[in-house]
Amino acid sequence: MPGQTFKLVVLISGNGSNLQSIIDHIQAGTLDARIMAVISNRADAFGLERARAAGIEALTMDPAEYSSACGFDHDLAKTVSRYQPRLIVLAGYMRILGADFVDRFEGKIVNIHPSLLPKYKGLNTHQRAIDAGDSEHGASVHYVTCELDDGPIIIQQRVEISPQDTAATLQKKVHQAEHRIYPIAIQRIVTGEVNFNRIKTES
């Protein structure tokens, strides 16, 4: 909507290089959004420092302080809601969000996954692609639904797997692809070019 700030809340667990790419694109004017807060489930996530360096509110919510995953998700939802985001961006958030959380924000959560979904859901995607003898691998941005790494795909980028590639070198290539496509995917949602309900019907 013209004139309205498209608010994001970003959830992270670690390095936050995808967060950095989003911050950079916002600062460069190629992504018309504003990050209201970055929330990490780990206090030592470097992404928190990246957020603070960019003047963004950065907070930690520690699951160990909760007696159940459900209780944690409930508080997370409350905290996220305070910022009234149009979109919740998972950028290396390494906790599975419960069904209540996902239902509450249906169509408003996106994730980036290091594989060409539906291939290689879950972890260790780079090694699995090499072990399978694949010639290509990549990254996917998708809407989050209750099924892990399974929601409608917004954008993907392929990278070539060369015979010399190790999981580490492949991860580097995939990261570069991720940093390119995540801001593009979010911008398409901002402009309305991509919409969860439309994508759901089409797929």
Ligand code: GRF
């Ligand atoms: C990325 O590879 C992303 O696909 C996965 O977690 C990693 C996060 O990296 N979900 P970073 O924290 O953004 O550097």
